[in-house]
Amino acid sequence: MAKSTKAILGTAIIAAATIIAGSGSAWADADDNNLVVEGEKLISEAPAPEGVEVEKIYSGWRFRSPETQALQMDDFENPAMPTVDIGADLWETVDGAADKSCASCHNDAEESMKGVRAGYPKWSAELGKPHTLETQINECRTERMEAKQWKWESGDMLAMTAYVGLQSRGFPVNVQKDGPMTKWHAMGKDLYYTRVGQLDMSCANCHEDNYGNMIRADHLSQGQINGFPTYRLKWGGLGSSHRRFKGCMENIRAVAYKRGSDEFIALELYLASRGEGLSVETPAVRN
Amino acid sequence: MKLDRREFMVWGAGAAALAVTGIPSIAMAAEDPTAEDAIKEFTGGAEVQSGRVELDTPEIAENGNTVPVSVSVESPMTADDHVTDVLILADGNPRPGVATFRFTEMSGEAEASTRIRLAKTQNVIAVAKMSDGSFFMDKQPVKVTIGGCGG
């Protein structure tokens, strides 16, 4: 693990100066709004899981403007939903030499995929490392369907992870952290607290120490990942949590790890564990 | 919802390094029409009155890539008296044109919504053309935040 090799040109003073306390601002802290999607109340705040140094955990939804919040509360307003429909079509689409679709083995996703997303990343004994939803889907494609892998951030992959993820909406995030996952969880935690990049910042500097405050004109959240793949207005489309990690690292002028790298898988596991108790929100809408 | 002015102003060198905007780089062409030109073209130079048109936009857009805009026009929407078109413009975009809604008697009410891209803080303008050839306009300012990380 590249613990300090990426911490080039540490400029902690600048980094500290960029986060401006939101004192007196209407945008301090999470708001009190309830996240109700299609009549179902999702859990957007929960007690902090053991070892997580915040008073409470909050969904990123609670830090967004009313207009952005509204987009996620109604499935028709949610701009990710046409992509979810594409995922539903792909689920039924035969691909590869084995002449199979996802549905050939897993039948109706609305039944078979219920709650699945809440437990990812998940240990794979066969692989000897955790599976993310993306690597699990690709294993199905190459091993069972004898089809080509999808790229991590491809439209097809995002459509499928969003469709599968939606079947877990409302389920509380709950990942394995013990046994063979202990090492991965620790690796993720290490990454979370390690300052990197020219701005010499760690994930914790923004998302643990300063959530609720403004970073320039942006309202910092806790960096929860329970809504991924998430539709970001900035992206004008869906993106994976690893794309967001990469964006964060680039913002602090660090050399980002690659999507699907061991580092990002470990970070995904650790961040998932920091959000345990929050509902899966896939596909969430953020700014 | 208001942002304190100082929150926008307390900025140092490090801040610039973080200024990652979500707005694509913009290619300005000299011959691009202005919002005024577009209104003239739409009205044929006729007088534009205020009233009857109501634009609903957020005061502050969290991201300029997707800004909800709704417009409604007071009209009986009968065969004799209805709204025919509503032109939506954004006066600070490299090209001001956004959309033109065309209504019919079948519309029942002259009301439509969409989501638009705003390159910066600017006015959104709606000009309605009535079946009698008169024009009405509404204009709403929208502040677009250029985020630190959310951009």
Add this chain to the structure above:
Amino acid sequence: MAKSKPRVKVPKTAEAGEIVTIKTLISHKMESGQRKDKKTGDLIPRKIINHFKAEFNGKLVFETVIEPAVSSNPYISFKMKVPESGEVVFTWTDDDGSTYTTKKKIKVS
């Protein structure tokens, strides 16, 4: 991204003469023609949905001329007065000439 996928929300039933709200959304990148390729610096050619229309039993209800300033995955909602039972046909037109169509029936009770 895979092919464009339309979604529409139309009430299944209405009273005769009732004014209903119709919502539409289609997946499309809406490449504005204003963005530059990060690597080459060249302008990425425009490719958008430039027109949308809704017809009821063959009669135009509502249409929109769409410019590149409309967001990706364009969302349009509008009203319609339902005179009788029938079918609403929605058509989106892409810059490349292709069209996407979907239909929804409304029953007047």
